[in-house]
Amino acid sequence: MAPRKVAKGVYWVGALDWDRRLFDELIPLPDGTSYNAYLIQGDRRVALIDTVDPSKVERLLDSLRDLNIERIDYVVANHAEQDHSGGIPEILEAYPEASVVATPRCRELLMDLLHLPEERIKTVEDGEQLSLGDKTLEFIHAPWVHWPETMLTYLREQRILFTCDLFGSHLATSDLSVRDEGEVYEAAKRYYAEIMMPFRAVIRRHLERIRELEVDVIAPSHGPIYRDPSFILKAYEHWISDEVENEVVIVYVSMHGSTGEMIARLVDALMERGIGVKPFNLTVTDIGELAIALVDAATLVVASPTVLGGPHPSILYAAHIINALRPKLRYIVLITSYAWGGRTLKMLRETLSGLQAEIIDSIEIKGKARERDLERIDRLAEEILNKHQEIGIKEE
Numbered sequence: 001m002a003p004r005k006v007a008k009g010v011y012w013v014g015a016l017d018w019d020r021r022l023f024d025e026l027i028p029l030p031d032g033t034s035y036n037a038y039l040i041q042g043d044r045r046v047a048l049i050d051t052v053d054p055s056k057v058e059r060l061l062d063s064l065r066d067l068n069i070e071r072i073d074y075v076v077a078n079h080a081e082q083d084h085s086g087g088i089p090e091i092l093e094a095y096p097e098a099s100v101v102a103t104p105r106c107r108e109l110l111m112d113l114l115h116l117p118e119e120r121i122k123t124v125e126d127g128e129q130l131s132l133g134d135k136t137l138e139f140i141h142a143p144w145v146h147w148p149e150t151m152l153t154y155l156r157e158q159r160i161l162f163t164c165d166l167f168g169s170h171l172a173t174s175d176l177s178v179r180d181e182g183e184v185y186e187a188a189k190r191y192y193a194e195i196m197m198p199f200r201a202v203i204r205r206h207l208e209r210i211r212e213l214e215v216d217v218i219a220p221s222h223g224p225i226y227r228d229p230s231f232i233l234k235a236y237e238h239w240i241s242d243e244v245e246n247e248v249v250i251v252y253v254s255m256h257g258s259t260g261e262m263i264a265r266l267v268d269a270l271m272e273r274g275i276g277v278k279p280f281n282l283t284v285t286d287i288g289e290l291a292i293a294l295v296d297a298a299t300l301v302v303a304s305p306t307v308l309g310g311p312h313p314s315i316l317y318a319a320h321i322i323n324a325l326r327p328k329l330r331y332i333v334l335i336t337s338y339a340w341g342g343r344t345l346k347m348l349r350e351t352l353s354g355l356q357a358e359i360i361d362s363i364e365i366k367g368k369a370r371e372r373d374l375e376r377i378d379r380l381a382e383e384i385l386n387k388h389q390e391i392g393i394k395e396e
Contacts, residue, residue: 003063004176006219007158009041009135013048013063015056018172023083027194028288031187032172035083036221038162039064040155042132045073047101049153049162050221051087060087061094071095074122074130076137077102078151078164080109084221089114101130103141106149129156140209142166144202146195152210159216165195166203167232169223178224181231186292187223188232192239193291198326200240207236244298244330246393247276248384251290251322252303253283253312258337258368259305265374266301266335269381275388282314287321294327298393299384300357302348306338310347319351329357331387333380337365360387 004012014036021029035052037060046069052060064072072095077085080102088110092098100121102110107121124130126141140152145166153162169187178184196203210233218226218233226232248270254260263279270277278293294300300322304315311319332352336344345362361380365373 001059001063003039003067006038006176006225007160007217010155010158010160011039011041011063011067012176012225013037013039013060013067015052015059016172016174017053017056023170027170028286029170030286030288031170033170033222034172036219036223036225037087038219039067039069040132040135040137042135044131044133046071047074047076047130047132047137048072048091048098049076050078050084050164051075051091053083054086057087057090061090064094072098073132074098075100076153076162077106077110078153078162078221079147080106080113080149081147082113084164085110085114088116092116092120101139103139103149103151105143106151109147109149142206144199145206146199154213154215159214160219161210161213161215161217161229162219162221164221166206166220167218167226167236168220171223173224175224177227178231184224185235188235189239189295190288190292191222192236193295193325194288197239197291197295198324200326200328203236204240207233207240239295242328243296244328244391244393245276245296246274246388247278247293247297248299248301249290249293249297250277250279250301250303251282251285251315251318252279252301252335253281253305253314255305255307255312258365259303259335262335262337262363262365262369262374262377263301263303265369265377266381269378270384273381273385275381275385282312282318287318290318291321291325294322294325294329297327297329298388298391299331299333300327300329301333301335302352303335304344304348306336306342306344309342311336311344316347316351319348323352323354326354326356329355330391331384332357332359333384334359334362335365336363337367337369339367360384
């Protein structure tokens, strides 16, 4: 894709990846993604903000040739992860006068991940500025959004904030800027849920600093840019808040129908009480859709049959992911069925131990659920309703 003008002397020179369907061999990409690199031409020096995934380096070099770029002075590495930094070796070879600009921690990672020579890397401190002549770059250290070395870059004169992964969306689109807010909102929420949610307390602190800047454009490393920054800032303010909604997320697997029967009863009982329900059968679930549902939910229900003395492997995998994502859940319910025994409940408690949520019930059913077991499910729905009301969540 040809380079595209963002502002005077500022160009998008990244690459679209329409066909990529998995990121980090883990994260589903239903809409592909983009690797956004930005060229900034000052009247004295030229800087490149990030590069692209190694698979798309030729696209980046083609864009620089299209713009007749004969010299690059600085390659700003906001993040060492290879989808951002993977093209740096080729850029340094094509532009031998260029030096890499990074945080001290990022320098270490670039040397480890890409074997970059130390003498080609210039480190910058938090708040340090770099002049390109008529343009000034200011560097904002933003560790743990979502790696320890992450940095944001602010183009002061044109009020453009290059936010690295923060505010990104895995969305391959021909639109340089946000055009369809609904489409971008869903993609950005998925991105937040899958990648940023574990760091929401850290992001909250960084948002306070961003509010102090005068920002006209937010240019992330994935997805379209925001010419109305308030759109994505308001979304993030909601997602990172402590507010939860009157929703229950249910993750389950049912091998022979027993667990499925209990979940069907629970779904009906919750809906009758005006509680939103999002059930996910893990045999057919997109893990990204599950992550999105967890962003605002008040309660999580995990239901598993017993397999070889423990949870179904798909349930154990999902529980591990949920524990790592650290959603702002308030309550957890565990449900299991078994034939002759096992440690399913114990293993689930251990796997979910990182969540700051109260386990309000653990239900263990032997064999096929009897009527008294289903009545217990009804009482569970009532207890969930009471818990939601206690923290001020209103019925839908």
